[in-house]
Each structure stands twice: as structure tokens, then as C-alpha cells.
Amino acid sequence: NAGVMQNPRHLVRRRGQEARLRCSPMKGHSxxxxxxxxxxxxxxxxxxxxxxxxxxxxGMPKERFSxxxxxxxxxxxxxxxxxxxxxxAYFCASSPMETDTQYFGPGTRLTVL
Amino acid sequence: xxxxxxxxxxxSVQEGxxxxxxxxxxxxxxxxxxxxxxxxxxxxxxxxxxxxxVGEKKDQRIAVTLNKTAKHFSLHITETQPEDSAVxxxxxxxxxxxxxxxxxxxLIVHP
Numbered sequence: 001n002a003g004v005m006q007n008p009r010h011l012v013r014r015r016g017q018e019a020r021l022r023c024s025p026m027k028g029h030s031x032x033x034x035x036x037x038x039x040x041x042x043x044x045x046x047x048x049x050x051x052x053x054x055x056x057x058x059g060m061p062k063e064r065f066s067x068x069x070x071x072x073x074x075x076x077x078x079x080x081x082x083x084x085x086x087x088x089a090y091f092c093a094s095s096p097m098e099t100d101t102q103y104f105g106p107g108t109r110l111t112v113l
Numbered sequence: 114x115x116x117x118x119x120x121x122x123x124x125s126v127q128e129g130x131x132x133x134x135x136x137x138x139x140x141x142x143x144x145x146x147x148x149x150x151x152x153x154x155x156x157x158x159x160x161x162x163x164x165x166x167v168g169e170k171k172d173q174r175i176a177v178t179l180n181k182t183a184k185h186f187s188l189h190i191t192e193t194q195p196e197d198s199a200v201x202x203x204x205x206x207x208x209x210x211x212x213x214x215x216x217x218x219x220l221i222v223h224p
Contacts, residue, residue, distance in 0.1 A: 031210070033211075040217075041216065041217070042202060042214040042215060042216045042217050043157065043202065043214045044214075045211055045212065045213070045214075048210065048211060056209065056211055058211075091156065091157070095210070100145050100206050100210045101147065101159065101162065102147070102159075102212065103159065104149075104156040104157045104158070105156060106155070106156045107156055
């Protein structure tokens with residue numbers, strides 16, 4: 001019974017490059033959430049997705065950031081033209097359809113040089 | 114939107130003492146309140162949660178209380194151990210299933 005999986009665990013990019021973060025939810029979970037965490041800060045909600053649908057993206061910057069959760073495969077958070085301020089830990093969480101308990105993945109630590 | 118305040122930001126206790134972390138929320142529609150423990154460099158892990166139809170919930174050394182009228186909830190850890198040292202986050206969730214997290218409490222348990 002694998003938990004939420006994220007890869008890569010660490011990602012280094014130079015300014016202007018693209019970052020792609022992947023999240024595979026727990027088996028049977030159809031809801032995925034992405035969060036961003038800066039050092040010594042809390043978790044900031046970015047986007048909430050179900051299969052093939054973006055339900056709420058109110059926490060995601062309007063430019064350079066996008067997310068998807070296709071019918072097959074993992075959810076992807078994409079950051080285009082990264083800047084140093086994008087350096088953070090990005091966590092995804094998943095939940096079953098009928099409850100609101102979220103389980104977190106191990107995170108991807110993005111460093112922009 | 115929802116606003117969650119968490120106090121204290123840092124809590125230092127001696128092994129065996131109790132620790133209490135408090136959170137307040139603003140949205141009366143919030144009805145689910147989870148607590149997460151995050152060790153350095155690790156993922157947040159759910160340790161206990163409470164729903165709005167319950168006033169208190171206990172799991173071994175950990176308990177959570179909820180006062181809906183006052184809009185606050187608290188995490189209680191008894192007989193603290195060094196392995197309890199971590200950052201603890203509270204959260205409040207309503208019908209949208211989008212949680213609002215507190216800023217976290219760094220708990221340090223001294224042996």
C-alpha cells in the first residue's frame with residue numbers, strides 16, 4: 001500500500017529553465033493538492049485537482065505556473081522560466097473522494113541557481 | 114477567506130512535561146481540523162484530527178480539543194519524549210476541502 005509518491009526529490013534548475021514536478025496519489029485517491037513551503041514557514045495552498053479537472057487554483061501564481069492531473073499518469077506541477085524566488089519545497093497531498101483527510105508526499109525540493 | 118493563527122511559534126519543554134499548542138480560526142463554516150507533525154526535511158504527517166461534531170479526541174499521549182463557539186482548537190501532548198521534537202501544524206478546512214494552515218510551532222523536547 002504505497003503512499004503518495006513524488007519525484008524528483010531534489011531538482012536543481014538555472015534561472016529561465018523549466019521545472020516539472022510529479023505526484024502520484026495514493027491508490028484509490030482521486031483528489032490531489034499542491035502546496036509550497038518556504039523555510040521555516042507553513043504550507044501555502046496552490047492548486048486542487050481531480051482527474052482531468054482543476055477544481056481550485058486560487059493559490060497559484062497566474063503566470064509561469066500550471067498544473068494538470070491527466071486521466072492516466074501522475075499529476076504534474078510545471079513552473080516555466082524559473083526564478084530564484086521559486087526555490088522552495090513543493091508538497092503534494094491526496095485524499096479519497098468522500099473524505100477530506102489529506103496525506104502528503106515526501107516533497108520535491110527545488111533549487112534555482 | 115479562512116485565517117488560522119497558531120501559537121506559540123516555538124515551545125521548549127523538558128522530557129516528561131506536557132506541551133500545548135493553540136490555534137484559532139475565523140470561518141465558522143470550517144468543520145474539520147487536522148494536526149500534522151513535520152520532522153526536519155520530511156513530509157507533514159497526520160497525527161490526529163477532529164471534526165466539528167466532537168469536542169475532544171484522544172490517541173494515547175496526544176489529544177485535541179475543539180471549542181466551536183470560541184473558534185479555537187488545541188493540541189495536547191503529555192509525557193513528551195525527545196522524538197516528539199518537530200514542527201507541528203494545525204489546519205482548518207470547510208466545505209471547499211481547501212485547508213488553511215497555521216504557521217507552525219517548533220516543539221523542542223530536552224532530554
